[in-house]
Amino acid sequence: MAIATINPATGETLKTYEPLSDEALEEKIARAAAAWASYRRTTPEQRVGWLRAAADVLDADAGTVAELMTTEMGKTLASAKAEVAKCAKALRWYAEHGPALLEPEKKDAEAVGATQAYVVHQPIGVVLAIMPWNFPLWQAMRFAAPALMAGNVGLLKHASNVPQTALYLEELFRKAGFPDDVFQTLLIGSSAIEQVLRDDRVAAATLTGSAPAGQSVASIAGDALKKTVLELGGSDPFIVMPSANLEKAAEVAVTARNQNNGQSCIAAKRFFVHRDVAEEFTRLFTEKIAALTVGDPMDEDTQIGPLATESGRDDVERYVQDAVDKGATVLTGGKRVDRPGWFYEPTLLTGITPEMDLYAEEVFGPVAALFTVDSLDEAIEIANSHPYGLGANLWSEDEGERAQFVRDVASGMAFINGMVTSYPELPFGGVKQSGYGRELTELGMREFMNAKTVWVGPPSGEQGEGDTAAAASE
Secondary structure, eight states: OOSEEEETTTTEEEEEOOOOOHHHHHHHHHHHHHHHHHHTTSOHHHHHHHHHHHHHHHHHHHHHHHHHHHHHHOOOHHHHHHHHHHHHHHHHHHHHHHHHHTSOEEOOTGGGTOSEEEEEEEEOSEEEEEOOSSSTTHHHHHHHHHHHHHTOEEEEEOOTTOHHHHHHHHHHHHHTTOOTTSEEEOOOOGGGHHHHHHSTTEEEEEEESOHHHHHHHHHHHHHTTOEEEEEOOOOEEEEEOTTSOHHHHHHHHHHHHHGGGGOOTTSEEEEEEEHHHHHHHHHHHHHHHHTOOBSOTTSTTOSBOOOSSHHHHHHHHHHHHHHHHTTOEEEEOOSBOSSSSSOBOOEEEEOOOTTSHHHHSOOOSSEEEEEEESSHHHHHHHHHTSSEESEEEEEOOOHHHHHHHHHHOOSSEEEESSOOOOOTTSOBOOEETTEESOBSHHHHHHTTEEEEEEEEOOSTTOOOHHHHHHHHTO
16 A cells, blocks of 8 residues: 555545655664663653643644545544544543553562562553554554553554544644654554664554454464554444343444444444344334434534545445355445545444444444344344454343353453543553553553562561572572
8 A cells, every 4th residue: 555645525635655665664774773762761740741731732733634634534624623632631640640640659678578669651662553544543542541641662664545644643742842762753664664673672562453353463473572552453342132221222332333444453243133122123223324414524514434444445335245245234335435435324234244344344434233132132242252352242131141141242342332442541452352461551561561579688688598498499
């Protein structure tokens, strides 16, 4: 894929970029390594000031940055503005809570024969972040805010269709006053990732993307004995039981599936509705999806914009056609929109069977698959048969059903009577082919930190012979 801004609402190529040469890439890595040598010695209080300044810069740039994201990948302007605000919130959350999270953790010194025993969390170095286009600011910020607070240095390899957003991120941290080269954007193709990841000056990598991309990065990193965090997408179940508020559940279901034009890893994609309420929920769900306004993402009234890429639109079209050819029923939508750009109608399908490609694969577009089930057991069983396990939704007022859902659903996140989303205050990540590791909260910050054990003994000459013998026997 060329490194270029192509407006998905029109198909027009607006700006192209040449990938970094080998010499320029080497210089970027060298500068990152040099930056970390000094940045790791900065104080948490200094980093707090820079993070807060970055949040202020984002607030000031909000309108321009939102329009840039909409132009590059087609999200509605309203959702782009919300994304900017969410990024500023994350920066401020780590500024507020970061210093406490970096405090040494005291341990039981007496139990280990020490005068002091504690754990310090220290940054590990230069981290490569390989990020997708669907939330071009937020996905990168989920890494950048905790990593920079921890004292790490970032190299961002962003998706090739959002180069201007990627360059803005580098500019953002520079404008906020962070030391030079602490956060740099690499305009490179996917073929150059291995070269960067194998470089001895790069300590680790984080990737948000497809399962094949995660397998590739994990394989390279494993061979080089480097830490990785992988968020690889999902096909989240959305379960509706008889005790649910059906009107509210259907309203949230529409947003849960169609947020970001249907291009979200944590979007609900498979809807399991109990037979007792299936008819009513299906009616509500169908009506609300059919009422969505598709159009120019810059228009304030637009609820669904274009798919980000032409190939993405074609993939969605192929999945739906395959399902229809094999017996699925289209309740609403089901075809591309007759206008320039890469638009596809919000779609609801029933009659999904395992023979259909979309049964076991993630459809990255505004397409919902509806299943009727006879019990929560059945819904969870089918949900867990999928290779992904990122988020999961349950709508129920029954405490027993809620407890069963939390216990049995195979996912990294379980939301009850609400839509799966991300917060700085909660860990984010999945299981199975949705990846491993966590982002956000203290867990996200410590993924790329060394938990160093510190043991301080009594003054020289005071250690008893018994202590020495015991230690030697370990």
